[in-house]
Amino acid sequence: MAFHRSSLLLRKALGGSRAAAVYSFSRSLLCDSSNYSDFRRWYSSSESDNKGTNMSASGYHVNSGPAYMRGAVFWEPNKPLTFEDFHMPRPKANEVLIKTKACGVCHSDLHVIKGELPFASPCVVGHEITGEVVELGPLTDSKIIERFPVGSQVVGAFIMPCGSCFFCSKGQDDLCESFFAYNRAKGTLYDGETRLFLRNSGKPVYMYSMGGLAEFCVVPAHGLTVLPNSLPYTESAILGCAVFTAYGAMAHAAEVRPGDAIAVIGIGGVGSSCLQIARAFGASEIIAVDVQDEKLQKAKIFGATHAINARKEDAVAKIKEITGGRGVDVALEALGRSQTFSQCVQSVRDGGKAVMIGLTLSGAKGEVDINHLVRRQIKVIGSYGGRARQDLPKLIKLAERGIFNLEAAVSRKCKFEEAGEAYKDLDQGSIVGRAVVEIM
Structure with missing residues (x-):
């Protein structure tokens, strides 16, 4: 009978995000621990359905939306970016799936594209994003679920702290061990795996930060901050790198x-x-x-x-x-x-x-x-950047109060398909300020 009540609770919860379903169901089990084996059977089966082979998730739909998405792929130095179809990326525990609205065009990406900074390839570049929360990973912490409910508007920092390593525990998110050991060294998230797989071959594609030049991206929750309705998606994208990097240098280093x-x-x-x-x-x-x-x-x-x-x-x-x-x-x-x-x-x-x-x-x-x-x-x-959990909320407040002029800082807006041209113009020095790619 207890398991039957839990099943009803689960079916209701599935109307929202899967993470919320897991959270609600697991809470109900605390009242009757004898049902734990039933929960594990359900969860293991569900995980198996979702993971498929190599996390390809070929049949996965976000809120009854598309099973696939497009992303801009860097293959090798000095070759043009190409737009490829991907299986829908899957968030894991304490990760958030974002429908990308805008992504800034940054010199760090350009260094990768030109082969000046070594990075795993093929990869999706772009690390300065705003977007909308569409799903949270299974077994995500309840406080994260409460902070970033489905539908939330968010801005993401390019340094995505794990929140638990030696430096993160000291508040030095900008030195996060997991970020440098996994993302910058290997192009993955912190379980050592990418979230991006090509639709036609299932081949893994690596992630420069969250791989923001794509229609969807997966971001560790500690790298996100809620974006208020008063701030626009496009101009606010630069908060996650250009402004974030500057603030880290001015406040912490200088x-x-x-x-x-x-x-x-x-x-x-x-x-x-x-x-x-x-x-x-x-x-x-x-x-x-x-x-x-x-x-x-x-x-x-x-x-x-x-x-x-x-x-x-x-x-x-x-x-x-x-x-x-x-x-x-x-x-x-x-x-x-x-x-x-x-x-x-x-x-x-x-x-x-x-x-x-x-x-x-x-x-x-x-x-x-x-x-x-x-x-x-x-x-x-x-100084490489700011501290996401401390600094990004402060930058939001500066922008809300008009102390930081986002509109003046963004000198060009371009379409998703024009991202490659924007990097060429950046290389030639013809972009004054910041260009932002609109993906929404």
């Missing part, structure tokens, strides 16, 4: 204080975000450095008090002149070149901080004057 003098070298998506955050943090002088006048003009919209074209004048000398000969309290390098690495170090005052954000060719080196570094107590700090 520890910017009101009244600080700041220089930002490289005014792309991340650099322009650094300018806006410097203004929000109360920096006194905000110096933008680039080689394109168009970018420098736009930098003033983002809060730059001074603009330097490094093609036309000595950037280090000009920064020293603006700051009365001392140099800035904090210089940030957001381009990823040996020349700008050197400029960044030389631009800071005695005791100042040079923060390196830009990624570059794998194995590239930056040079510093060791004696100057030692005698003048220069701090050179690397």
Whole structure:
């Protein structure tokens, strides 16, 4: 009789997400532990049906929707992205399946596409997303289910913390061991498996972060934050990388204080975000450095008090002149070149901080004057990104209050099919700010 009541509860729960069904059913079993074997038989059978062979899930439908989806695939360096059909990806415990609405076009993807950063291939690039929750994985924690019910609007961080490793337990999500050991090293999620399989062959395809340039993606729940209705899907996509990376650099690496003098070298998506955050943090002088006048003009919209074209004048000398000969309290390098690495170090005052954000060719080196570094107590700090659980909710609030101008930061919107062209334009330096691919 108890099992019959539990079965009725399960059938009702199946009207919602499968994760909610498992949660409701398992709670009912707590009242009568003798039914556990019945639950295991049901769950094992259900899992077998869902997994199929190699997690292909060929017959799976999301809320009676499509069994398949499209994604943009990188195959090998300097070859065009292709659009392929995939079996619907399946979330596992504490993971969320997202219907992707928008995905930003980032230089990190471009480094992979050009072969400058080694990464498992074939893979789906794209790591700066917004979307809608359509399912939660089996046996997902009840608090996650409550926080991200089906239908929620969300934004995803490119660093997707596991929430339980040594660094995550200390609040340092940006150093998550699982993220670097699995996603960045192998192109998988944290069980060592991808969630992406080609429809025609069942071949696995790897994931750069969540593999956001696809109609659906799977994201570990700790990498998500609810996106309020007041913020648009498209412009808000940049919160997950461009703004997120800038905030991590400004708040944690640079520890910017009101009244600080700041220089930002490289005014792309991340650099322009650094300018806006410097203004929000109360920096006194905000110096933008680039080689394109168009970018420098736009930098003033983002809060730059001074603009330097490094093609036309000595950037280090000009920064020293603006700051009365001392140099800035904090210089940030957001381009990823040996020349700008050197400029960044030389631009800071005695005791100042040079923060390196830009990624570059794998194995590239930056040079510093060791004696100057030692005698003048220069701090050179690397910063890869923010801390999803702490920082992403703060960025949402900054955007809601209008302190961070998302609309000005997104300079181009393009269709899903135009993603490859957007990366070509990014490579040629013709995108001022950030481009975002609309997938919805």
